Amino acid sequence: MIVSWILFTFLAAFSQAWRNAFQSQLSKTLNVTGVTLARFLWASPLSLIYLVSLYQWQPTDLPTFTGHSWFFLIGASIMQIVATALMVVLFKQKNFAIGAGLAKSEAPVSAFLGVLFFGTSLTFLGWIGVLVGGVAVLILSCPQGFRSISLNTAALGLACSSAFALTSLWIREASLSLSLPFPHRAAWVLFIVILLQTIMLVGYLLLRDRDTLKQMLAKPKLVIMTSIASFVGSFGWFSAMSLQAVPYVKTLGQVEIFFTMLVSFFYLKESIPRKDILALLLVAVAAGLVMWQ
Structure with a gap:
């Protein structure tokens, strides 16, 4: 299981880097709601196919959903x-790499929220790894020094990372609330969360913004690529968080920064500052600490 959560996290980080790149491209022509829906639209049928295939491969009981389960599922979806x-x-505030970097501060945020409200327990080395990873994110987010980033962008980054952290913590709680073996419980949470998100966003756009x-139909290729990358990423995250505490998963998941820089350089044609090499080294240290804590 130790190796499993690590592999799932690497898969999630790699796929999420591509998903963010595709969404960055879509954001140039679509509004926020459209770009957000692109993440979930085609991921719903893919998650259903995965769930059905899993039951064909390893038949088991159907889950029993409690009130707590639905609270976590609906809360995580929203x-x-x-x-x-x-x-x-x-x-839209900063370039692609900086925007993704600010959002990756969810690892230390999830650690503090997890310890305070979800009974999460971290080892000493685990805390060091989380904090080192947080420093790496700060370096990445401020390439010209802390004064280079606006207060508005910093606030957005913190809000984004906090929302992602709370999502991850609720996803783990939803998975743990189901009396099913792994990976079936993770697959059910994945399917229900993505389905709820798709229904909510499609319903909103049908009523308010057709x-x-x-x-979106005029850009099917980019929308489909975004959904596929999102599904693979969510599959990795949901599986990893069903096996390991969220702060560890998210700290290791900061290897996404490395993948993001590669995508940013080769796909989006954005330059990579030399200063980011230090951030990458710190990410490597943080990843090592949480893997072997």
């Missing part, structure tokens, strides 16, 4: 929409 929308707004849906 909060992830909020977090994704804030991420899209961040893309033009955005038409614009």
